[in-house]
Amino acid sequence: MSVEQFEQFVLPHLSRGRRGPAPTLGLHKIFNYILQSLYMGCQWKALPIERNAEGRPEIHYTRIYRALRRWQADGCIDAIFAGSVYRLHQDQLLDLTVIHGNGTTTAAKKGGDNLGYSGHKHLKGDKVVAFCDRRCNVIAPFVSAPGNRNESPLLRDALPRLSHMARAIGMDLQGSTVSLDGVYDCRANRKAIFNRGMIPNTPENPRGRKTSKRGRKLRFDPAIFEERFRTIERIFAWEDKFRRLLLRFERLSPVHYAFKTLAYTMINMRHYR
Template identity: 30%
Template sequence: MPSRPRPWIVTDDLWRRVAPLLPEHPVRADGRGRPWRDDRRALCGILFVLHTGLPWEWLPQELGYGSGMTCWRRPRDWQAAGVWDRLHRLLLEELHQAGHIDWERAAVDGSHVRAMGGGEHTGPSPVDRARPGSKHHLIVEGRGIPLSVSLTGGNRHDSTQLFPLLGAIPRIRAGGRGRPRSRPKTLFADRGYDYPVVRRRLWRRGIQPKIAKRGVPHGSGLGKVRYVVERTFAWLHGMRRLRTRYERRTDIHEAFLKLGVCIIALRHVIRLR
């Protein structure tokens, strides 16, 4: 039985999709400067840090991924160029065309992570003795495929991020005719989203809210459907650089977060074979 490749190896499936999205690298007119490090090798270094949690400066040189600073610059630049957002949309389009996105239901939740270095989008975490933290907010469809993700301070309430998350779901076209899809029919959520204004706004958007009631005993039964978002968080936070936030710069951590979402979506694409 063939062994599975290491998760930081850039497979042909990933590279074939991401390579056309990368911006052209700058070239000096006088031809001077260091030679440009191959983008595929740099992406391997980024994935190595994402999965292992290793500091950038400890990236092993013998692996041939380039220096830690070189690999650090690429997610910064590619995040600014919108590479991860376009890759995520491309993967969702592939899944939608294959009929593999369950638009009938979706689930939303937020998850705290400790922020070791502080920085923007951090705040006193109410679940970690007011230590600095950030929060990942996530919407997934019925199978657990991420539809949109965002990063805020650890003291931001989940309900405040629901509608920005819904607005960030890409408009997905299945090819040919027909209106693009970007809205689930039903949304499942826990008690943190149980507010009349939230329910009203969901109904206005044509989304049926299935939200656990505050002030009632546990056992609503919604967990049988809502577990998919918890499972996707487990997949994301299995990537060690997302389990704890070490980046002071928000754009670097967001790049890791969106790359993690793309990796999960790509796994679903590969399973379709």
């Protein structure tokens, strides 16, 4: 990330220390080291750090990790993501006529908190549910849960966050279509979407029924549903570009979710590179 991009998108949301001497290394360089760790997926002690004039590393890797933990605890990472969505909305780069949502599961090989065994994926890890628009921009903070949790109830926890994000940046979601997979097909989810002024577009889940369900057919547009593979699934494919998110090696879930938030922020900022 260049200095101009850092000062425009990141620096206004970062907290700074109030005591002690001024750091010898700028926040721009520290933030770029965090992004480098996100892209490379290496251990913190294996992070390639530049040498100073004396031939020593210009910063110790533990200071970079502590900076990430401080910004995560202060809410700076979430503020950077919200700022990217606000900038996209101001520049009219969002297409909110259709909102696509889905969940993804990340395997955890070394253990940690907030984990569960997914019998469908045959792995132990955690899952997240995220929303995006028709232009492959992540617009809402994701909801995290252990891998053994069903995704359908998680949607009712994610919708309030979507509404909160819309109110925070001035987005209007009235009349938007929410396109979801068949796993989210239930009366409670449809009611939650209708109560927020949006229209659900979810294929009917037969749930093992041998005959069709009686009553009026639910509203469903196959053309909108097919867009999911060019939007939300593409975002999850872009997420795999960040090697630190292919497998979860972070034992602390807040650190792992902070990296995911940074990855979604970088996906949103592709318009300004």
